[in-house]
Amino acid sequence: MPPDIHRDNIPDLVERLRRGDRGALSRLLTLAAAGAERDSLAAALRVSSKNHAPVFALTGSGGVGKSSLLSVLTMHFAQRGERVGVLACDPESPVTGGALLGDRCRIANPQVSDRIFVRSLATTSGQQALASHIDRMLEIMKAFGFDRIFIETVGAGQGDVAVHRLADVVILVLQPQTGDALQWEKAGILELADLVVVNKADLAGADQTVADVTQQLNQTESRPVLVVKTSVVKGEGIEELCQAIEHFE
Numbered sequence: 001m002p003p004d005i006h007r008d009n010i011p012d013l014v015e016r017l018r019r020g021d022r023g024a025l026s027r028l029l030t031l032a033a034a035g036a037e038r039d040s041l042a043a044a045l046r047v048s049s050k051n052h053a054p055v056f057a058l059t060g061s062g063g064v065g066k067s068s069l070l071s072v073l074t075m076h077f078a079q080r081g082e083r084v085g086v087l088a089c090d091p092e093s094p095v096t097g098g099a100l101l102g103d104r105c106r107i108a109n110p111q112v113s114d115r116i117f118v119r120s121l122a123t124t125s126g127q128q129a130l131a132s133h134i135d136r137m138l139e140i141m142k143a144f145g146f147d148r149i150f151i152e153t154v155g156a157g158q159g160d161v162a163v164h165r166l167a168d169v170v171i172l173v174l175q176p177q178t179g180d181a182l183q184w185e186k187a188g189i190l191e192l193a194d195l196v197v198v199n200k201a202d203l204a205g206a207d208q209t210v211a212d213v214t215q216q217l218n219q220t221e222s223r224p225v226l227v228v229k230t231s232v233v234k235g236e237g238i239e240e241l242c243q244a245i246e247h248f249e
């Protein structure tokens with residue numbers, strides 16, 4: 001049989017990854033997402049990695065503004081000199097996050113956009129296979145040496161429980177007038193949230209939603225959970241959200 005010249009050299013890729021090679025990062029994520037080279041990847045990544053980048057998960061229904069928030073959050077931290085990685089599980093619009101980020105960053109400053117890496121995963125939320133691959137993908141992201149990692153997921157109850165296991169901080173994103181905050185309590189999401197964001201505060205009903213969620217949290221949670229109101233469109237509340245995120249370090 002002829003030698004397979006296209007075969008990936010995993011230890012070599014991982015070595016390049018640790019030196020901050022974005023091409024190696026991209027290739028390894030693709031392999032991990034496909035469930036390929038599982039054993040060799042696991043072995044190569046096992047060599048102890050010193051990186052303990054905090055992992056923040058943004059979760060919430062489709063359309064509440066998770067990708068939009070991520071585009072401003074990643075910009076904020078990159079402008080401070082951090083290297084920020086994003087794994088966006090966004091079955092509805094897999095390119096939104098990347099395109100949005102890319103556009104804004106190009107406008108801002110190419111040096112800043114170089115510090116941001118986004119991988120969109122067009123995968124069904126809550127799929128069991130996804131969870132296991134995301135584990136490995138997160139290991140890869142950590143080995144690259146990001147200062148901060150974000151995951152975007154569509155909150156659908158069960159899928160979020162897996163995210164809670166993977167992330168250090170779970171950020172639940174809501175928008176005004178999406179009904180009762182109780183639905184989140186029923187789904188068991190509110191109790192997983194470390195921070196709640198009511199986005200689209202430029203729309204009517206934001207204060208009511210903040211009040212509902214706060215009341216719900218006060219009734220069910222003994223720990224303090226901050227509720228932050230943001231509007232990506234108006235650029236409001238973003239600074240406060242960034243501070244709240246930094247607070248978890």
Ligand SMILES: Nc1nc2c(ncn2[C@@H]2O[C@H](COP(=O)(O)OP(=O)(O)O)[C@@H](O)[C@H]2O)c(=O)[nH]1
Nearest residue numbers: 062063064065066067068096199200231232233
């Ligand atoms: N009015 C308003 N619209 C927003 C805001 N943030 C995001 N959007 C819009 O909401 C839609 C969904 O946003 P997206 O970030 O893709 O939501 P995701 O599905 O949660 O990732 C887009 O059309 C955004 O432009 C906001 O603060 N105010």
Ligand SMILES: [Mg+2]
Nearest residue numbers: 066067090096
């Ligand atoms: Mg999105």
